[in-house]
Amino acid sequence: MPSTSQLTSEVDKSGLRPFEKSKQIFEHNRKYIPGGVMSLPRRADPELAFECAQGAYIWDADGNRFVDYHAAFAPIILGHNDPHVNRAVADVIAQRASLFGSGTNSLEGKLAELMCAAIPVCEMVQALNTGTEATMAAIRLARGFTGRDHIIVMQGGFNGSHNDVACNVLTPLNVIGPRVSPGEYKYIPLGSGVPAPHSQLVHIVNFNDLDSVGYVCERYPIAALVTEPILQNIGIVKPQPGYLQGLRNLAEKYGFVLIYDEVKTGFRYSLGGYSQISGVKPDLAVFAKAMANGYPISALAGKRELMQLIADANAAKRPFIAGTYNGHPVSVAAAIATVERLMEGDGAVYRHMDRLGQKLQAGIESILRARGITGVVARQGSAFCIYFMDHEPRDWHDLAGHHDFARDLKMRRSMIDKGIYFFPVETKQCSISAAHTEEDIDQTLNALEDTLQQ
Protein backbone atom coordinates (compact mmCIF):
# COMPACT_ATOMS: atom_id res chain seq x y z
CA MET A 1 0.00 0.00 0.00
CA PRO A 2 1.41 3.45 -0.84
CA SER A 3 2.58 5.22 2.31
CA THR A 4 1.21 8.57 1.23
CA SER A 5 -1.60 9.88 3.33
CA GLN A 6 -2.78 12.60 0.99
CA LEU A 7 -3.01 13.74 -2.60
CA THR A 8 0.28 13.48 -4.46
CA SER A 9 -0.36 15.02 -7.87
CA GLU A 10 -0.46 18.79 -8.36
CA VAL A 11 -3.46 20.59 -9.81
CA ASP A 12 -3.13 21.59 -13.47
CA LYS A 13 -3.83 25.00 -15.05
CA SER A 14 -7.59 24.43 -14.86
CA GLY A 15 -7.28 23.82 -11.11
CA LEU A 16 -8.00 20.10 -11.50
CA ARG A 17 -5.74 17.17 -10.76
CA PRO A 18 -4.54 15.37 -13.89
CA PHE A 19 -4.62 11.76 -12.56
CA GLU A 20 -1.97 10.78 -15.13
CA LYS A 21 -1.48 7.07 -14.32
CA SER A 22 -5.23 6.51 -14.13
CA LYS A 23 -5.49 7.97 -17.63
CA GLN A 24 -2.82 5.62 -18.95
CA ILE A 25 -4.52 2.57 -17.44
CA PHE A 26 -7.87 3.60 -18.91
CA GLU A 27 -6.27 4.08 -22.32
CA HIS A 28 -4.74 0.62 -22.15
CA ASN A 29 -7.94 -1.05 -20.94
CA ARG A 30 -10.12 0.61 -23.56
CA LYS A 31 -8.34 -1.49 -26.20
CA TYR A 32 -9.63 -4.69 -24.65
CA ILE A 33 -12.64 -3.84 -22.50
CA PRO A 34 -15.70 -1.97 -23.81
CA GLY A 35 -15.44 1.47 -22.23
CA GLY A 36 -12.22 0.40 -20.49
CA VAL A 37 -14.00 -0.86 -17.38
CA MET A 38 -15.67 -4.13 -16.42
CA SER A 39 -19.00 -2.54 -15.39
CA LEU A 40 -19.82 0.62 -17.29
CA PRO A 41 -21.57 2.56 -14.48
CA ARG A 42 -18.18 2.60 -12.71
CA ARG A 43 -16.84 4.95 -15.36
CA ALA A 44 -17.18 8.60 -14.43
CA ASP A 45 -15.35 11.88 -14.79
CA PRO A 46 -12.58 11.94 -13.58
CA GLU A 47 -11.68 8.51 -14.89
CA LEU A 48 -9.78 6.91 -12.02
CA ALA A 49 -8.00 3.58 -11.69
CA PHE A 50 -7.72 2.35 -8.12
CA GLU A 51 -4.92 0.22 -6.73
CA CYS A 52 -5.73 -0.62 -3.15
CA ALA A 53 -7.98 0.11 -0.23
CA GLN A 54 -7.90 -0.20 3.53
CA GLY A 55 -10.52 0.81 6.05
CA ALA A 56 -12.05 4.14 5.07
CA TYR A 57 -9.48 4.89 2.35
CA ILE A 58 -8.88 4.08 -1.30
CA TRP A 59 -5.70 4.82 -3.27
CA ASP A 60 -5.61 5.53 -6.99
CA ALA A 61 -2.85 4.58 -9.42
CA ASP A 62 -1.08 7.91 -8.86
CA GLY A 63 -0.86 7.21 -5.12
CA ASN A 64 -3.58 9.69 -4.16
CA ARG A 65 -5.46 8.72 -1.03
CA PHE A 66 -9.18 9.43 -0.78
CA VAL A 67 -11.59 9.15 2.11
CA ASP A 68 -14.08 6.80 0.50
CA TYR A 69 -17.81 7.43 0.66
CA HIS A 70 -18.60 5.50 -2.51
CA ALA A 71 -18.09 2.15 -0.75
CA ALA A 72 -18.14 0.36 -4.13
CA PHE A 73 -21.83 1.34 -4.62
CA ALA A 74 -22.53 0.44 -0.94
CA PRO A 75 -21.26 -3.06 -0.05
CA ILE A 76 -18.37 -1.81 2.09
CA ILE A 77 -19.88 -1.46 5.55
CA LEU A 78 -17.04 -2.50 7.85
CA GLY A 79 -14.35 -0.72 5.86
CA HIS A 80 -12.22 -2.08 3.02
CA ASN A 81 -10.33 -5.29 3.72
CA ASP A 82 -11.80 -5.74 7.18
CA PRO A 83 -9.30 -8.02 9.00
CA HIS A 84 -11.98 -10.26 10.56
CA VAL A 85 -13.68 -10.86 7.20
CA ASN A 86 -10.40 -11.38 5.37
CA ARG A 87 -9.25 -13.85 8.03
CA ALA A 88 -12.45 -15.85 7.61
CA VAL A 89 -11.84 -15.97 3.86
CA ALA A 90 -8.19 -17.00 4.33
CA ASP A 91 -9.27 -19.67 6.83
CA VAL A 92 -11.84 -21.22 4.55
CA ILE A 93 -9.25 -21.43 1.76
CA ALA A 94 -6.67 -22.89 4.17
CA GLN A 95 -9.21 -25.50 5.20
CA ARG A 96 -9.38 -26.49 1.50
CA ALA A 97 -13.07 -25.80 1.16
CA SER A 98 -13.94 -25.62 -2.50
CA LEU A 99 -16.86 -25.12 -4.80
CA PHE A 100 -18.01 -28.72 -4.57
CA GLY A 101 -21.07 -28.10 -6.69
CA SER A 102 -22.75 -31.08 -5.13
CA GLY A 103 -24.83 -31.54 -2.02
CA THR A 104 -24.68 -29.07 0.80
CA ASN A 105 -22.22 -28.17 3.60
CA SER A 106 -22.38 -26.90 7.15
CA LEU A 107 -21.10 -23.44 6.21
CA GLU A 108 -24.16 -22.56 4.10
CA GLY A 109 -26.38 -23.97 6.83
CA LYS A 110 -24.67 -21.72 9.38
CA LEU A 111 -25.24 -18.60 7.29
CA ALA A 112 -28.88 -19.51 6.67
CA GLU A 113 -29.46 -20.10 10.39
CA LEU A 114 -27.82 -16.79 11.30
CA MET A 115 -29.99 -14.92 8.80
CA CYS A 116 -33.19 -16.63 9.93
CA ALA A 117 -32.38 -15.70 13.54
CA ALA A 118 -31.51 -12.06 12.76
CA ILE A 119 -34.03 -11.05 10.09
CA PRO A 120 -37.72 -11.26 11.03
CA VAL A 121 -38.90 -11.66 7.41
CA CYS A 122 -36.39 -14.44 6.78
CA GLU A 123 -38.07 -17.76 7.55
CA MET A 124 -36.04 -19.52 4.85
CA VAL A 125 -33.21 -18.29 2.63
CA GLN A 126 -31.55 -19.10 -0.68
CA ALA A 127 -28.10 -17.72 -1.53
CA LEU A 128 -27.28 -16.32 -4.95
CA ASN A 129 -24.46 -14.12 -6.20
CA THR A 130 -25.74 -10.70 -7.22
CA GLY A 131 -28.61 -8.34 -6.52
CA THR A 132 -29.80 -8.84 -10.09
CA GLU A 133 -30.05 -12.60 -9.64
CA ALA A 134 -31.88 -12.12 -6.35
CA THR A 135 -34.61 -9.84 -7.72
CA MET A 136 -34.93 -12.08 -10.80
CA ALA A 137 -35.46 -15.10 -8.54
CA ALA A 138 -37.89 -13.22 -6.27
CA ILE A 139 -40.03 -12.14 -9.21
CA ARG A 140 -39.97 -15.64 -10.71
CA LEU A 141 -41.01 -17.10 -7.38
CA ALA A 142 -43.84 -14.55 -7.05
CA ARG A 143 -45.05 -15.34 -10.56
CA GLY A 144 -44.90 -19.06 -9.86
CA PHE A 145 -46.78 -18.62 -6.60
CA THR A 146 -49.55 -16.36 -7.92
CA GLY A 147 -49.80 -17.73 -11.47
CA ARG A 148 -49.80 -14.09 -12.68
CA ASP A 149 -47.34 -12.27 -14.96
CA HIS A 150 -47.54 -8.53 -14.30
CA ILE A 151 -45.34 -6.66 -11.84
CA ILE A 152 -45.12 -3.14 -10.39
CA VAL A 153 -41.82 -1.28 -9.92
CA MET A 154 -40.98 2.28 -8.87
CA GLN A 155 -39.98 5.25 -10.98
CA GLY A 156 -36.54 6.09 -9.54
CA GLY A 157 -36.00 2.61 -8.12
CA PHE A 158 -33.24 0.29 -9.32
CA ASN A 159 -33.59 -3.44 -8.86
CA GLY A 160 -30.96 -4.90 -11.16
CA SER A 161 -30.20 -5.41 -14.83
CA HIS A 162 -32.63 -8.08 -16.04
CA ASN A 163 -35.51 -7.25 -18.40
CA ASP A 164 -38.21 -6.89 -15.73
CA VAL A 165 -36.49 -4.15 -13.81
CA ALA A 166 -33.76 -2.47 -15.92
CA CYS A 167 -35.85 0.64 -16.50
CA ASN A 168 -36.93 4.07 -15.23
CA VAL A 169 -34.27 5.22 -12.79
CA LEU A 170 -32.88 8.72 -13.50
CA THR A 171 -35.32 9.18 -16.39
CA PRO A 172 -35.19 12.74 -17.77
CA LEU A 173 -38.50 14.55 -17.24
CA ASN A 174 -38.74 15.39 -20.95
CA VAL A 175 -38.70 11.65 -21.63
CA ILE A 176 -40.99 10.44 -18.85
CA GLY A 177 -43.39 13.41 -18.89
CA PRO A 178 -45.06 15.16 -15.96
CA ARG A 179 -46.04 13.50 -12.69
CA VAL A 180 -49.02 11.17 -13.07
CA SER A 181 -51.23 10.02 -10.18
CA PRO A 182 -53.16 7.84 -10.11
CA GLY A 183 -51.64 6.19 -13.15
CA GLU A 184 -48.46 4.67 -14.52
CA TYR A 185 -45.44 5.66 -16.57
CA LYS A 186 -44.15 4.25 -19.79
CA TYR A 187 -41.42 1.61 -19.43
CA ILE A 188 -38.17 3.35 -20.42
CA PRO A 189 -35.40 0.72 -20.66
CA LEU A 190 -31.96 1.58 -19.33
CA GLY A 191 -30.53 0.49 -22.69
CA SER A 192 -31.14 -1.48 -25.85
CA GLY A 193 -31.82 -5.20 -26.10
CA VAL A 194 -35.03 -5.44 -24.08
CA PRO A 195 -37.81 -6.96 -26.22
CA ALA A 196 -40.63 -4.40 -26.47
CA PRO A 197 -43.42 -6.87 -25.62
CA HIS A 198 -41.72 -7.66 -22.34
CA SER A 199 -42.32 -4.13 -21.06
CA GLN A 200 -46.09 -4.67 -21.24
CA LEU A 201 -45.79 -6.80 -18.11
CA VAL A 202 -44.03 -4.09 -16.11
CA HIS A 203 -45.92 -1.15 -14.58
CA ILE A 204 -44.05 1.85 -13.28
CA VAL A 205 -45.53 4.07 -10.59
CA ASN A 206 -44.35 6.88 -8.29
CA PHE A 207 -42.77 5.95 -4.97
CA ASN A 208 -44.97 7.04 -2.03
CA ASP A 209 -48.08 6.86 -4.22
CA LEU A 210 -50.59 4.24 -3.05
CA ASP A 211 -53.30 5.51 -5.40
CA SER A 212 -51.22 4.55 -8.43
CA VAL A 213 -50.58 1.06 -7.06
CA GLY A 214 -54.36 0.64 -6.59
CA TYR A 215 -54.95 2.02 -10.11
CA VAL A 216 -52.63 -0.57 -11.70
CA CYS A 217 -54.00 -3.43 -9.55
CA GLU A 218 -57.53 -2.66 -10.77
CA ARG A 219 -56.39 -3.09 -14.40
CA TYR A 220 -53.89 -5.97 -14.39
CA PRO A 221 -53.36 -9.25 -12.53
CA ILE A 222 -50.29 -8.27 -10.48
CA ALA A 223 -47.93 -10.99 -9.30
CA ALA A 224 -45.54 -8.76 -7.35
CA LEU A 225 -44.65 -5.26 -6.37
CA VAL A 226 -40.90 -4.75 -6.06
CA THR A 227 -39.55 -1.75 -4.21
CA GLU A 228 -36.49 -0.62 -2.36
CA PRO A 229 -37.95 0.43 0.99
CA ILE A 230 -35.80 3.56 0.66
CA LEU A 231 -34.96 4.58 -2.92
CA GLN A 232 -31.18 4.57 -2.76
CA ASN A 233 -30.26 4.78 -6.40
CA ILE A 234 -31.45 8.38 -6.58
CA GLY A 235 -29.88 9.33 -3.25
CA ILE A 236 -32.00 8.73 -0.17
CA VAL A 237 -35.74 8.96 -0.82
CA LYS A 238 -37.60 7.70 2.23
CA PRO A 239 -41.04 6.16 2.51
CA GLN A 240 -43.59 8.61 3.92
CA PRO A 241 -45.28 7.55 7.19
CA GLY A 242 -47.87 4.89 6.41
CA TYR A 243 -46.65 4.18 2.87
CA LEU A 244 -45.14 0.74 3.49
CA GLN A 245 -48.15 -0.29 5.58
CA GLY A 246 -50.33 0.95 2.71
CA LEU A 247 -48.43 -1.33 0.32
CA ARG A 248 -48.89 -4.22 2.76
CA ASN A 249 -52.65 -3.55 2.84
CA LEU A 250 -52.83 -3.41 -0.97
CA ALA A 251 -50.88 -6.68 -1.21
CA GLU A 252 -53.55 -8.30 0.99
CA LYS A 253 -56.39 -6.74 -0.97
CA TYR A 254 -55.15 -7.65 -4.46
CA GLY A 255 -53.17 -10.80 -3.63
CA PHE A 256 -49.78 -9.72 -4.96
CA VAL A 257 -46.45 -10.65 -3.40
CA LEU A 258 -44.78 -7.70 -1.70
CA ILE A 259 -41.02 -7.80 -2.36
CA TYR A 260 -38.56 -5.47 -0.62
CA ASP A 261 -35.37 -5.00 -2.54
CA GLU A 262 -33.04 -4.69 0.46
CA VAL A 263 -29.91 -4.99 -1.68
CA LYS A 264 -28.80 -1.59 -0.36
CA THR A 265 -30.87 -1.15 2.81
CA GLY A 266 -30.26 -4.68 4.14
CA PHE A 267 -27.51 -5.08 6.77
CA ARG A 268 -26.67 -1.38 6.43
CA TYR A 269 -29.02 -0.02 9.10
CA SER A 270 -29.76 -3.06 11.23
CA LEU A 271 -29.22 -6.79 11.01
CA GLY A 272 -32.97 -7.26 10.67
CA GLY A 273 -33.21 -5.13 7.55
CA TYR A 274 -35.45 -2.15 6.87
CA SER A 275 -38.52 -4.33 7.33
CA GLN A 276 -37.51 -4.62 10.98
CA ILE A 277 -36.96 -0.87 11.29
CA SER A 278 -40.25 0.00 9.61
CA GLY A 279 -42.21 -2.77 11.31
CA VAL A 280 -43.86 -3.64 8.00
CA LYS A 281 -42.97 -7.09 6.70
CA PRO A 282 -42.91 -7.92 3.01
CA ASP A 283 -43.54 -11.46 1.76
CA LEU A 284 -40.08 -11.74 0.23
CA ALA A 285 -36.91 -9.69 0.61
CA VAL A 286 -33.63 -9.74 -1.24
CA PHE A 287 -30.25 -8.88 0.24
CA ALA A 288 -26.72 -8.37 -1.16
CA LYS A 289 -24.08 -5.61 -0.92
CA ALA A 290 -23.35 -5.00 2.81
CA MET A 291 -24.14 -8.66 3.53
CA ALA A 292 -20.50 -9.72 2.95
CA ASN A 293 -18.58 -6.42 3.04
CA GLY A 294 -17.75 -6.57 -0.67
CA TYR A 295 -17.55 -10.30 -1.41
CA PRO A 296 -20.06 -11.41 -4.06
CA ILE A 297 -23.17 -12.90 -2.52
CA SER A 298 -26.88 -12.16 -2.41
CA ALA A 299 -29.87 -13.80 -0.80
CA LEU A 300 -33.53 -14.34 -1.43
CA ALA A 301 -35.40 -14.62 1.86
CA GLY A 302 -38.99 -14.69 2.96
CA LYS A 303 -42.02 -16.48 4.21
CA ARG A 304 -41.74 -20.24 4.44
CA GLU A 305 -44.96 -20.70 2.47
CA LEU A 306 -43.40 -19.03 -0.57
CA MET A 307 -39.79 -20.11 -0.16
CA GLN A 308 -40.72 -23.80 0.08
CA LEU A 309 -42.03 -23.63 -3.46
CA ILE A 310 -38.38 -23.54 -4.64
CA ALA A 311 -38.13 -27.22 -3.66
CA ASP A 312 -41.72 -28.26 -4.32
CA ALA A 313 -42.13 -31.93 -5.18
CA ASN A 314 -44.28 -30.94 -8.13
CA ALA A 315 -41.88 -29.79 -10.87
CA ALA A 316 -44.66 -27.85 -12.61
CA LYS A 317 -45.12 -25.65 -9.53
CA ARG A 318 -41.40 -25.20 -8.83
CA PRO A 319 -39.72 -21.99 -10.07
CA PHE A 320 -36.27 -22.76 -11.47
CA ILE A 321 -33.78 -21.04 -9.18
CA ALA A 322 -30.21 -22.35 -9.34
CA GLY A 323 -26.61 -21.25 -9.90
CA THR A 324 -23.16 -22.81 -10.18
CA TYR A 325 -21.64 -20.34 -7.72
CA ASN A 326 -24.55 -20.12 -5.26
CA GLY A 327 -23.22 -20.50 -1.73
CA HIS A 328 -19.56 -20.26 -2.74
CA PRO A 329 -17.60 -21.00 0.46
CA VAL A 330 -15.45 -17.87 0.15
CA SER A 331 -18.48 -15.58 -0.05
CA VAL A 332 -20.42 -17.52 2.57
CA ALA A 333 -17.46 -17.31 4.98
CA ALA A 334 -17.23 -13.57 4.30
CA ALA A 335 -20.96 -13.16 4.94
CA ILE A 336 -20.83 -15.07 8.23
CA ALA A 337 -17.83 -13.00 9.37
CA THR A 338 -19.59 -9.77 8.38
CA VAL A 339 -22.70 -10.72 10.32
CA GLU A 340 -20.54 -11.61 13.33
CA ARG A 341 -18.89 -8.18 13.21
CA LEU A 342 -22.27 -6.47 12.88
CA MET A 343 -23.53 -8.38 15.93
CA GLU A 344 -20.57 -7.32 18.12
CA GLY A 345 -21.36 -5.16 21.15
CA ASP A 346 -25.10 -5.38 20.53
CA GLY A 347 -24.87 -3.30 17.34
CA ALA A 348 -21.88 -1.11 18.30
CA VAL A 349 -20.94 -0.77 14.62
CA TYR A 350 -24.36 0.68 13.79
CA ARG A 351 -24.19 3.12 16.70
CA HIS A 352 -20.71 4.28 15.61
CA MET A 353 -21.77 4.83 11.99
CA ASP A 354 -24.95 6.64 13.04
CA ARG A 355 -22.96 8.97 15.33
CA LEU A 356 -20.64 9.84 12.43
CA GLY A 357 -23.65 10.27 10.16
CA GLN A 358 -25.24 12.71 12.60
CA LYS A 359 -22.01 14.69 12.90
CA LEU A 360 -21.59 14.84 9.14
CA GLN A 361 -25.20 15.84 8.54
CA ALA A 362 -25.09 18.59 11.20
CA GLY A 363 -21.79 19.87 9.77
CA ILE A 364 -23.01 19.93 6.18
CA GLU A 365 -26.27 21.64 7.11
CA SER A 366 -24.40 24.29 9.07
CA ILE A 367 -22.03 24.95 6.12
CA LEU A 368 -25.00 25.26 3.76
CA ARG A 369 -26.79 27.65 6.15
CA ALA A 370 -23.70 29.79 6.70
CA ARG A 371 -23.23 30.20 2.95
CA GLY A 372 -26.91 30.79 2.25
CA ILE A 373 -27.02 27.78 -0.08
CA THR A 374 -30.34 26.01 -0.48
CA GLY A 375 -29.75 22.37 0.37
CA VAL A 376 -30.73 19.44 2.59
CA VAL A 377 -29.06 16.25 3.75
CA ALA A 378 -31.26 13.18 3.44
CA ARG A 379 -29.80 10.51 5.69
CA GLN A 380 -30.59 7.10 7.09
CA GLY A 381 -27.93 5.93 9.53
CA SER A 382 -24.68 5.61 7.59
CA ALA A 383 -26.10 6.50 4.15
CA PHE A 384 -26.71 10.05 3.01
CA CYS A 385 -27.16 12.33 0.04
CA ILE A 386 -26.88 16.10 -0.28
CA TYR A 387 -29.70 17.60 -2.36
CA PHE A 388 -29.51 21.19 -3.51
CA MET A 389 -33.22 21.84 -2.99
CA ASP A 390 -35.29 23.09 -0.06
CA HIS A 391 -36.82 19.79 1.07
CA GLU A 392 -36.10 16.06 1.05
CA PRO A 393 -37.55 14.57 -2.14
CA ARG A 394 -40.52 12.23 -1.92
CA ASP A 395 -40.28 10.75 -5.43
CA TRP A 396 -38.38 11.06 -8.70
CA HIS A 397 -40.45 13.91 -10.15
CA ASP A 398 -40.06 15.94 -6.97
CA LEU A 399 -36.30 15.39 -7.08
CA ALA A 400 -35.84 15.95 -10.80
CA GLY A 401 -37.94 19.10 -10.71
CA HIS A 402 -36.14 20.78 -7.79
CA HIS A 403 -32.57 19.51 -7.36
CA ASP A 404 -29.64 21.50 -8.80
CA PHE A 405 -27.90 18.68 -10.69
CA ALA A 406 -25.13 20.90 -12.11
CA ARG A 407 -24.11 22.11 -8.64
CA ASP A 408 -24.23 18.52 -7.34
CA LEU A 409 -21.81 17.29 -10.01
CA LYS A 410 -19.47 20.24 -9.56
CA MET A 411 -19.41 19.70 -5.81
CA ARG A 412 -18.51 16.02 -6.22
CA ARG A 413 -15.67 16.77 -8.65
CA SER A 414 -14.27 19.41 -6.35
CA MET A 415 -14.44 17.06 -3.34
CA ILE A 416 -12.41 14.49 -5.28
CA ASP A 417 -9.76 17.12 -5.90
CA LYS A 418 -9.64 17.59 -2.14
CA GLY A 419 -9.21 13.90 -1.36
CA ILE A 420 -12.83 13.02 -0.59
CA TYR A 421 -14.38 10.39 -2.83
CA PHE A 422 -18.05 11.16 -3.44
CA PHE A 423 -18.86 9.18 -6.61
CA PRO A 424 -18.96 11.86 -9.34
CA VAL A 425 -22.49 11.21 -10.64
CA GLU A 426 -25.41 13.35 -9.49
CA THR A 427 -27.63 12.04 -6.65
CA LYS A 428 -25.43 8.99 -6.00
CA GLN A 429 -25.83 8.03 -2.36
CA CYS A 430 -22.78 8.16 -0.06
CA SER A 431 -22.00 5.55 2.61
CA ILE A 432 -20.04 5.78 5.85
CA SER A 433 -18.31 2.61 7.06
CA ALA A 434 -17.39 1.32 10.49
CA ALA A 435 -13.77 2.23 9.70
CA HIS A 436 -14.48 5.96 9.27
CA THR A 437 -13.38 8.18 12.14
CA GLU A 438 -14.28 11.59 13.56
CA GLU A 439 -11.11 12.91 11.86
CA ASP A 440 -12.35 11.65 8.47
CA ILE A 441 -15.62 13.48 9.04
CA ASP A 442 -13.73 16.67 10.00
CA GLN A 443 -11.60 16.39 6.86
CA THR A 444 -14.74 15.90 4.78
CA LEU A 445 -16.43 18.95 6.28
CA ASN A 446 -13.32 21.09 5.71
CA ALA A 447 -13.23 19.97 2.07
CA LEU A 448 -16.91 20.78 1.65
CA GLU A 449 -16.42 24.20 3.20
CA ASP A 450 -13.64 24.96 0.67
CA THR A 451 -15.66 23.51 -2.17
CA LEU A 452 -18.75 25.59 -1.50
CA GLN A 453 -16.63 28.70 -0.95
CA GLN A 454 -15.33 28.28 -4.48
Ligand SMILES: Cc1ncc(COP(=O)(O)O)c(C=O)c1O
Ligand atom coordinates in the same frame (compact mmCIF):
# COMPACT_ATOMS: atom_id res chain seq x y z
C1 LIG B 1 -31.39 -1.72 -4.81
C2 LIG B 1 -30.61 -2.56 -5.78
N1 LIG B 1 -31.12 -3.70 -6.23
C3 LIG B 1 -30.45 -4.48 -7.08
C4 LIG B 1 -29.21 -4.13 -7.54
C5 LIG B 1 -28.46 -5.03 -8.49
O1 LIG B 1 -27.41 -5.61 -7.82
P1 LIG B 1 -26.15 -6.23 -8.63
O2 LIG B 1 -25.40 -5.07 -9.20
O3 LIG B 1 -25.39 -6.97 -7.58
O4 LIG B 1 -26.71 -7.12 -9.67
C6 LIG B 1 -28.63 -2.94 -7.10
C7 LIG B 1 -27.30 -2.52 -7.57
O5 LIG B 1 -26.85 -1.43 -7.37
C8 LIG B 1 -29.34 -2.12 -6.20
O6 LIG B 1 -28.85 -0.96 -5.74
